Amino acid sequence: MKTLVIASGNAGKLREFNQLLAPLGIDVRPQAEFNVPEAEEPHITFVENALAKARHASRITGQPALADDSGICVDALGGAPGVFSARFAGEPRSDARNNEKLLADMQGQTNRAAHYYCVLVLVRHADDPQPIIAEGAWHGEILSEPRGEGGFGYDPLVLDPSQGKTVAELPHDIKNRISHRGKAMAALLEKLKLYPL
Numbered sequence: 001m002k003t004l005v006i007a008s009g010n011a012g013k014l015r016e017f018n019q020l021l022a023p024l025g026i027d028v029r030p031q032a033e034f035n036v037p038e039a040e041e042p043h044i045t046f047v048e049n050a051l052a053k054a055r056h057a058s059r060i061t062g063q064p065a066l067a068d069d070s071g072i073c074v075d076a077l078g079g080a081p082g083v084f085s086a087r088f089a090g091e092p093r094s095d096a097r098n099n100e101k102l103l104a105d106m107q108g109q110t111n112r113a114a115h116y117y118c119v120l121v122l123v124r125h126a127d128d129p130q131p132i133i134a135e136g137a138w139h140g141e142i143l144s145e146p147r148g149e150g151g152f153g154y155d156p157l158v159l160d161p162s163q164g165k166t167v168a169e170l171p172h173d174i175k176n177r178i179s180h181r182g183k184a185m186a187a188l189l190e191k192l193k194l195y196p197l
C-alpha cells in the first residue's frame, strides 16, 4: 500500500481525501500525524500556495505529499475571496464568520454567480522537479441564507443549480464526484498513471 502525506490541516478536506483515495488502496496520512506545522501561504495564486504546502510537508516527512489550495471565487466581488477564502473574515479563522462576511458582502447583489476552484499538487520528494499538478472548478450561486449540514466551509451558501441543492445538502459521494476537488483528483489520478508514485 502506497503512503501519501496530505499536506493540509483542514478537517473537511482531509475527510474528502480519505473518501477519494482510501478505496484506491492509498494509505492517506494527514500531515499532523508527522507533526508537520502549518505551512506559510504567502502567494497570490492557488498553484504557488499548493506547491509550497506540498514541498513543506514532503521536506519534513521525507514522504510523497499531496497539497490542495482551493477557494470560492465570487464574480460580483471581483473573484474574492479567492486565495484568501480561508481567512476572509480575518483571524482566528472561522467558517461561520467567513460565511457571515460573504453574506454581508453579497447583500443586494443580483449577480450571485461563483465558482469553487481547487489546485492539487503532488510531489514525490521536496525537490521534485516534476510536481504533478491538476485543477478543477465547480460553478454555482451564492444564496442569501445557509442551507444544509454537510460538507464544510462555504458549502451551506453555495447552490449547485443543476442539483437544486446547496453543497451542504449533497451526499458526500455526489459532492466528491462533481466537486472542484473531485474533478482535480480525477485529473491527478490520470496523470499519476504516466508518472506513478
Ligand SMILES: O=P(O)(O)OP(=O)(O)OP(=O)(O)OC[C@H]1O[C@@H](n2cnc3c(O)ncnc32)[C@H](O)[C@@H]1O
Residues within 6 Å of the ligand: 007, 008, 009, 010, 013, 041, 053, 068, 069, 070, 071, 072, 085, 086, 098, 116, 151, 152, 153, 154, 155, 179, 181
Ligand atoms: O491550507 P490547508 O491546511 O489545506 O487548509 P485551509 O482551510 O487553509 O485551505 P486553503 O488555504 O486551501 O483555503 C481554502 C478555503 O476555501 C474554502 N473551501 C475550499 N474548498 C471547499 C469546499 O469543498 N467546501 C467549502 N469550502 C471550501 C474553505 O473556506 C477553505 O478554508
Ligand SMILES: [Mg+2]
Residues within 6 Å of the ligand: 041, 086
Ligand atoms: Mg490554508
